[in-house]
Amino acid sequence: MSANDVPAPGPADAAQIVLNTIRRPVIMVDADDHITYANADAEDFFRVSAAMLARATLERFVPFGSPILALIEQVRERLAPVNEYRVDISSPRLGVEKIVDIYVAPVPELAGSVVVMFQERSMADKIDRQMTHRGAARSVTGLAAMLAHEIKNPLSGIRGAAQLLETAVSDEDRALTRLITDETDRIVSLVDRMEVFSDERPIERYPVNIHVVLDRVKAIASNGFARKINILEDYDPSLPPVFANRDQLVQVFLNLIKNAAEAIGSRTDGEITLSTAFRPGMRVSVPGSQDRVSLPLEFCVHDNGSGVSEDILPILFDPFITTKPNGSGLGLALVAKIVGEHGGVIECESTPRGTTFRVLMPAWKDTSLPQDDHKGGNPA
Missing domain, CATH: 1.10.287 (Helix Hairpins)
Incomplete structure (x- = not known):
């Protein structure tokens, strides 16, 4: 049988293919709130297989008194779709700080059934x-x-x-x-x-070994402003090169480690942890291009200082924002500028027990070229 002779999928199969292609968790619940359908992303979202989801009601997988249940009832009564934004569904099963937008719509052909789609706000x-x-x-x-x-x-x-x-x-x-x-x-x-x-000049980028960059920054910090702080490493040795400018990466992580050291202050048990990992990255637009790239490389700088106050956190990367008596507030703004020009993303998570700066960057695609491991120029 040739490729042209392959029968087209039926309506049910086509619907299944479409729903699994949608990169959002989608479920359907019946009149008794039993989950009757879950697409592939819903399995990842609820951290359980579709077969397990089908054996229980939605109440088992969302926090007690969750507004999702009230929204579903509202849709059943009005027979009209409802959207709700920034709903907190955090739980031990789903994870902490789980904020979602929810889209609920009735299924007219099945009395009492509704379709629920989740959009994670974090992304x-x-x-x-x-x-x-x-x-x-x-x-x-x-x-x-x-x-x-x-x-x-x-x-x-x-x-x-x-x-x-x-x-x-x-x-x-x-x-x-x-x-x-x-x-x-x-x-x-x-x-x-x-x-x-x-400085609006184009950035010269090439494959860079991030661990060489972090080792250099660690050496500078350990012999200078962070000499009394224990700097730990948690590296993924199999990480591919990052597509970046080596000197600018040094500047980024030197600023982040210096910021972490100042947050720790004079504590005798101060620790800074540098970590690298490969994560399924989101896709964002690269400045000056219509292309969209994946950001699978995650680099973190974590400190056990006193954290960043909640009122400062949303504007932490804005210029002239600082908590230091003699600070200019330009260090983190420059970090955000450099990361953004690389097509990357930087975010900060902070609690009274410490702060984590997380940088997501694109990987180098052509592995046939040697990565930069000793200088800031293009690989030979």
Whole structure:
């Protein structure tokens, strides 16, 4: 029998194929709330097979008093679909911080039956946050360009005048001229840091061994600002190369580890854990391209510090947001800019027992080329 002679699937088979193709958990429950159908994603979502789902009611798999049950009853009464957003269905079975959008629709052909589709908010929120970070970085780009032009030139004149005055004033007044010089140097340094945001040149990317990057960053931190902190490793040695710029990755993880070390402070039991893993990644758009790439590489920096306050967490990667008395609030904004320009995503999870920064990045597709393991240029 040729390929052209293969019979087309029947209506039931076609429906099954379509529902399994939908990358959302979809279930159908009857008038007694028994689960009569579950697609492949629903099995993953509820962490149990369709056969097991079919043996129980929906109440067994959602938290007690879940609003899902009330929504289903509402749909049965009105015979009209209902949407509900940001519903918390967290439970030991489903996991913590399980926030979903729910779409419930009646099945007219089967009295009392309804179809329920779940959309996990975590994925949508990651993309929303990343778009916000990129927008914030672009706003700083214009500000940086303006500051560089309007501030640095007059500052050099002020500094020069203060140096001339220093040779002609008394010892008591010389301290004031030195104060002027030091403060102008500090402002110039701040403007120089902001100028990084206005660099719109394309990023030179190539296959990079992330463990070489992390080893270098660990060596810098252990011999400097984190010398009193225990830095642990939890690496996946089989990880493929990341498609990135090595020097910019060093800058990203140096900032994240420095941030973690400052969160730990003077604690004697301070620990920072660097971890790498391969995860089924989400797909996002790459800046400057219509392509969408998968982000299967996960790199984490975890500390056991006091955590980030809830009011700061949603805007943590925005420019000028800082909890440090003398901080500029540009470090994490720069991290978000670099990760975003690589087509990646960065997120932060924090509790009073510690904070985790998670970076999701694209992998290098062509494994025929050697990965970068000793320098920042293209692989030879």
